[in-house]
Amino acid sequence: MMRNVFTDGREKSAVPWKIIVPALCFLAVFVTVLLGTAGIGRRTREQGRATAEEAVRRAAVQCYAIEGRYPRDAAYLEEHYGLILDTEQYSCHLKPVGDNLMPEIFVFLLDG
Template sequence: MNKSLYGKKKKLPFSINTMITGILFLAFLGCILYGFNDVSSSAKEQQLQIAQKAVERAAVQCYAIEGRYPPDLSYLESHYGIILDTDHFLYHYERFGSNLMPEIKVFELEQGE
């Protein structure tokens, strides 16, 4: 009763199969998390751009109606109905003159600031 080695299938030990499955799962999970991070980063960038464009549009509207740029952001809030999200963004508004476009920048606040 000599058994041939060619007739038997070699099976990997259970621990190696488990390790391969675990590695594939972790790689898949890593790809998903990277994708979520990329989408989140892109969404934050879009929010910054939208916030900045809203302030710029309100300033230009003020100039078109009144013939001068607003003195500060609170003027835009009270007279043009713009709502500033100061919980998430830091707004920089610097006016150089009543007839010159002000410097407007919006920055994201870090969590906990």
Template structure:
């Protein structure tokens, strides 16, 4: 045999490798699709965090979402979500609501 594996052993190893590779691809695909489906509450919290950061640095809450996008790098997916942002006063945390478009 010259120290080599018989052909059926190679085939079995190849089948096992293919099964592991396919399972890995399926698991990663599920992971990435789950990561891309951000929930509205998580987006809302990110907006509020940016508002608090703005308040800490500037002494007032941002006047609009556009201000956060321009000055704080906030990126909003307006194609997938509706955003409601209401400012009562510059020293009161704004009301923020996020709704997924159907």
């Protein structure tokens, strides 16, 4: 039996590594990109929530400046001060403290 001088019996064991190493590299890059885009999505939704909360706060202050009292709920701000809130993404809760005290304002992200 004659051995090939060029392969020296290593050819059969080298073939799986030629496939496995690039596949693992591709998988690592894919997972990194996937995790990165998920993180961006979370940050974007949180930033949108903070922006919505600030819009509710500004509308409440505007209501106080014009009427001399803070609103009782977000629906009042939507009806009289043009507040537009995406109710499919956010839930807004105003907890009145008094007519002349800023209500506690909470905007929550809805799942889905």
